[in-house]
Amino acid sequence: AQSVSQHNHHVILSEAASLELGCNYSYGGTVNLFWYVQYPGQHLQLLLKYFSGDPLVKGIKGFEAEFIKSKFSFNLRKPSVQWSDTAEYFCAVTGSSNTGKLIFGQGTTLQVKP
Amino acid sequence: GAGVSQSPSNKVTEKGKDVELRCDPISGHTALYWYRQRLGQGLEFLIYFQGNSAPDKSGLPSDRFSAERTGESVSTLTIQRTQQEDSAVYLCAITLTGPRTYYGYTFGSGTRLTVV
Numbered sequence: 001a002q003s004v005s006q007h008n009h010h011v012i013l014s015e016a017a018s019l020e021l022g023c024n025y026s027y028g029g030t031v032n033l034f035w036y037v038q039y040p041g042q043h044l045q046l047l048l049k050y051f052s053g054d055p056l057v058k059g060i061k062g063f064e065a066e067f068i069k070s071k072f073s074f075n076l077r078k079p080s081v082q083w084s085d086t087a088e089y090f091c092a093v094t095g096s097s098n099t100g101k102l103i104f105g106q107g108t109t110l111q112v113k114p
Numbered sequence: 115g116a117g118v119s120q121s122p123s124n125k126v127t128e129k130g131k132d133v134e135l136r137c138d139p140i141s142g143h144t145a146l147y148w149y150r151q152r153l154g155q156g157l158e159f160l161i162y163f164q165g166n167s168a169p170d171k172s173g174l175p176s177d178r179f180s181a182e183r184t185g186e187s188v189s190t191l192t193i194q195r196t197q198q199e200d201s202a203v204y205l206c207a208i209t210l211t212g213p214r215t216y217y218g219y220t221f222g223s224g225t226r227l228t229v230v
Contacts, residue, residue, distance in 0.1 A: 044221040104157040
């Protein structure tokens, strides 16, 4: 069965610090990978996605993620975080052969101190 | 988000009562999903509808949970004889193209269910 594991449950950073949130998945076939963000009091929003091609994917607000197939990983990065990046971040995966059902990780709460 | 409306936004119910949660998606969506998010946990898949196909109910945690979709529009998630462990945010999501396109979901704002 597919599963997604996010290593960090709660991350606290100061503004301008670099960010890397870990995500590992378990699935034997071709995957599609996503990062979603949920800002306080708001809906879940798509941050970035990987389907195929360049394994380094750039998303909104300066975020990027790198798909490393050999490590089954899709880590999220940002060189310099801002206070407004305080949110909960979810990694998700779906296999290309299934119904489009997304399997989510447990989420990582990022708190950026001004 | 725009395109998915959920009601009520908050629901407090007594243990043992039945509740009905509603998802009203924008027309033209091709797939509809229900997820549950318990406090401090990730999103847990519950059920999926697409077209006239039989729904994928593999995520429903017990037979107290059921869901329907009217045509290709409104969906309701019903929880019978609610228990305290049912307390969670229930999220509805849609895809606006075929599921194999994988352009991501559009989520509703959720219903926060509290069972007391």
